[in-house]
Amino acid sequence: MSEPCCGPGYASPAEAMQAPQEKLLYTIAIYTGTGIQKPDYLVTIDADSESPTYSQVVSRLEMPGIGDELHHMGWNACSSCHGDAGMERKYLIVPGVRSSNLHIVDCATDPSNPSLFKVIDGAEIKAKTNLSAPHTIHCLGSEIIISMLGDAQGNAPGGYLHLNKDFEIVGRWENSMGDIKFGYDFWYQPRHNVMVSSEWAAPNTFMPGFDLEEVGHLKYGREIHFWNFEKKEPEQTFYLGEDGLIPLEVRFHHDPASSHGFVGAALSANIIHWWKDDADQWQWEKIIDVENEPHPEWPIPVPGVISVILLSMDDRFLYFCNWLHGDIRQYDISDPHNPKLTGQVWMGGLLNKAPMVNGVKVTGGPQMIQLSLDGKRLYVTTSLFSTWDNQFYPEIRTNGGCMLMVNCDTESGGMEIDKDFVVDFGKEPNGPSRCHETRYPGGDCTSDIWL
Amino acid sequence: MNTHSITLANRNNARFDVDAKKPLLDSLRAQGVDLPYGCKYGGCITCAAKLVSGSVNQQAQVALNNRQLNDGYVILCVARPTNDCVLEIGVESHDRLYRNPFLDPLQPHELKADIAVPQEDIS
Numbered sequence: 001m002s003e004p005c006c007g008p009g010y011a012s013p014a015e016a017m018q019a020p021q022e023k024l025l026y027t028i029a030i031y032t033g034t035g036i037q038k039p040d041y042l043v044t045i046d047a048d049s050e051s052p053t054y055s056q057v058v059s060r061l062e063m064p065g066i067g068d069e070l071h072h073m074g075w076n077a078c079s080s081c082h083g084d085a086g087m088e089r090k091y092l093i094v095p096g097v098r099s100s101n102l103h104i105v106d107c108a109t110d111p112s113n114p115s116l117f118k119v120i121d122g123a124e125i126k127a128k129t130n131l132s133a134p135h136t137i138h139c140l141g142s143e144i145i146i147s148m149l150g151d152a153q154g155n156a157p158g159g160y161l162h163l164n165k166d167f168e169i170v171g172r173w174e175n176s177m178g179d180i181k182f183g184y185d186f187w188y189q190p191r192h193n194v195m196v197s198s199e200w201a202a203p204n205t206f207m208p209g210f211d212l213e214e215v216g217h218l219k220y221g222r223e224i225h226f227w228n229f230e231k232k233e234p235e236q237t238f239y240l241g242e243d244g245l246i247p248l249e250v251r252f253h254h255d256p257a258s259s260h261g262f263v264g265a266a267l268s269a270n271i272i273h274w275w276k277d278d279a280d281q282w283q284w285e286k287i288i289d290v291e292n293e294p295h296p297e298w299p300i301p302v303p304g305v306i307s308v309i310l311l312s313m314d315d316r317f318l319y320f321c322n323w324l325h326g327d328i329r330q331y332d333i334s335d336p337h338n339p340k341l342t343g344q345v346w347m348g349g350l351l352n353k354a355p356m357v358n359g360v361k362v363t364g365g366p367q368m369i370q371l372s373l374d375g376k377r378l379y380v381t382t383s384l385f386s387t388w389d390n391q392f393y394p395e396i397r398t399n400g401g402c403m404l405m406v407n408c409d410t411e412s413g414g415m416e417i418d419k420d421f422v423v424d425f426g427k428e429p430n431g432p433s434r435c436h437e438t439r440y441p442g443g444d445c446t447s448d449i450w451l
Numbered sequence: 452m453n454t455h456s457i458t459l460a461n462r463n464n465a466r467f468d469v470d471a472k473k474p475l476l477d478s479l480r481a482q483g484v485d486l487p488y489g490c491k492y493g494g495c496i497t498c499a500a501k502l503v504s505g506s507v508n509q510q511a512q513v514a515l516n517n518r519q520l521n522d523g524y525v526i527l528c529v530a531r532p533t534n535d536c537v538l539e540i541g542v543e544s545h546d547r548l549y550r551n552p553f554l555d556p557l558q559p560h561e562l563k564a565d566i567a568v569p570q571e572d573i574s
């Protein structure tokens with residue numbers, strides 16, 4: 001299989017781990033919801049520790065409009081098209097979740113200074129597909145699909161937008177949404193002909209902010225869905241109940257032969273694990289349960305709110321953030337049924353464990369994370385979503401977000417916040433902004449899938 | 452054209468005549484007022500403003516719960532004036548828009564319209 005070729009990415013996860021160390025980071029930064037009437041933008045950060053501008057923003061690419069709320073993003077190509085010499089990992093697709101605009105950003109012509117290549121107007125997407133609120137992007141070989149969380153009026157469940165490699169709208173990807181109530185994240189594992197999708201809420205529910213009472217009124221998700229990937233339709237649903245309130249990030253093992261996968265249930269603060277058993281049946285179990293923590297000013301204990309999970313490229317370590325508690329945890333999941341806590345660090349959060357890190361007041365908690373391909377450097381940002389930030393961490397409006405780096409011990413486990421790396425988005429030239437998802441030019445632990 | 456006068460209390464009481472048939476966001480932006488907005492269909496709350504006096508028709512909005520409505524919030528991308536209005540705009544007007552949902556829960560009648568329980572039904 002290991003041909004001396006050719007397309008983007010790597011022949012295998014093991015090969016990806018041998019890739020050169022990342023020298024640039026792309027991170028989105030938002031002004032939506034901050035009161036600063038400027039476009040959201042993509043920042044490029046110098047991650048080369050030998051460089052004089054290490055740990056600094058080296059360029060900023062403003063989007064053409066205001067109020068997009070840039071959120072997640074994805075590459076036009078990943079290791080799923082490694083065998084295709086005609087493909088190149090060149091463009092980041094950077095959606096605005098509020099505007100539904102898709103910004104196609106050229107990161108290859110000048111990697112330190114990305115440029116806007118094309119915009120697919122949200123109005124065109126709504127008109128052609130009746131979809132809005134783009135979230136997760138994965139390439140499927142030369143095609144691209146994007147989970148869209150609402151219809152054109154912001155109602156659930158939305159569906160999947162299909163783009164071709166030239167960024168033209170093909171239409172809806174799925175043949176059916178079945179009985180799915182909500183959309184959010186998805187990941188596919190083609191050797192098992194499966195895609196798993198999770199549930200946040202309708203855009204009209206989550207965009208204005210979080211009303212806890214709406215969880216009880218079933219306005220937020222608590223199910224995960226197993227799709228027949230070739231037929232493009234859901235085949236089986238697991239009702240996770242109270243153990244799985246608001247299941248967000250979905251991660252399969254990077255090993256394409258594996259059937260094991262994980263989802264973080266944000267509000268229940270649990271990690272759910274699934275796998276295919278000896279009888280070829282999908283099974284699920286709760287493997288981690290983060291206890292709620294007492295707070296001096298709260299009438300009820302504070303839930304962790306697991307806003308993200310991530311697997312190292314060798315599938316040995318699971319990382320996740322408790323956005324309200326303020327900790328990042330590392331578990332050894334060599335046995336996926338029996339995770340072992342091997343590391344934990346604190347930054348920000350509501351429990352006041354680490355209000356200052358590297359001389360910067362951390363407002364918000366650890367939120368989006370991205371891990372280097374070799375598994376040794378974990379980059380962390382602190383903003384979740386503008387309206388939710390405003391509810392839980394209102395000071396973020398004046399303080400902005402920040403990015404930190406955590407050094408991870410890949411031999412015996414363990415984590416430590418790097419003392420030399422911090423990007424303070426409170427000091428941005430146009431005023432305090434908030435940083436969210438991060439990607440690397442050479443691919444990362446949440447984008448690449450192997451066929 | 453049926454017009455109403457809109458006064459922006461936190462913009463030095465600047466006054467604008469606007470078309471009663473058009474959403475306030477469009478009318479005010481067309482006259483040079485810098486306003487935040489996102490979805491433009493009444494669902495995402497980015498353009499919320501506070502109605503100090505006057506009245507609007509904002510039947511199309513689905514972003515606000517009843518507490519936010521009672522606090523005077525209006526969604527400018529779908530709200531059409533039915534009278535002369537005084538507004539506070541921008542995030543400076545959002546002091547009561549966001550609350551910690553764990554510390555300050557909503558009462559059943561304060562939920563969004565589709566799930567709220569009318570106050571007289573609660574005993």
